[in-house]
Amino acid sequence: MSTPRHGKEVMVVEIGGEDTRPDNTYEMLVAVQKKVKAVPGKKGLGVIYWEPEGARSWSKYPLSAWGEDGRPTRALDAFLVK
Structure with a gap:
């Protein structure tokens, strides 16, 4: 993550x-x-999930993050947490 020394923005991708x-x-x-x-x-x-729909x-x-039923799994609910 960012340190005060560098002061850079951080984004987690893929x-x-x-x-x-x-779960x-x-x-x-x-x-x-x-x-x-x-x-x-x-x-x-922020955080970006790489290819969540790639069932x-x-x-x-x-x-x-897609299940065998063709629907998103609970994993994506993490992006609803405040």
Whole structure:
């Protein structure tokens, strides 16, 4: 994260979690967002999930946030936490 010495803005991009473990991914995303929000000077800009809609059923991508039912998993609810 940013340090007072550098004073740079911080954004976490290309983050994701195992699509078969949405609860773990949810917890990880909440924790990362808290860290980003805690960057001094309000320099934590945000968190971007990489390819959340890339369901394994058609894309073979294991780090999506879509379930086998074709719907978003609980993992994406982490972006609703204030």
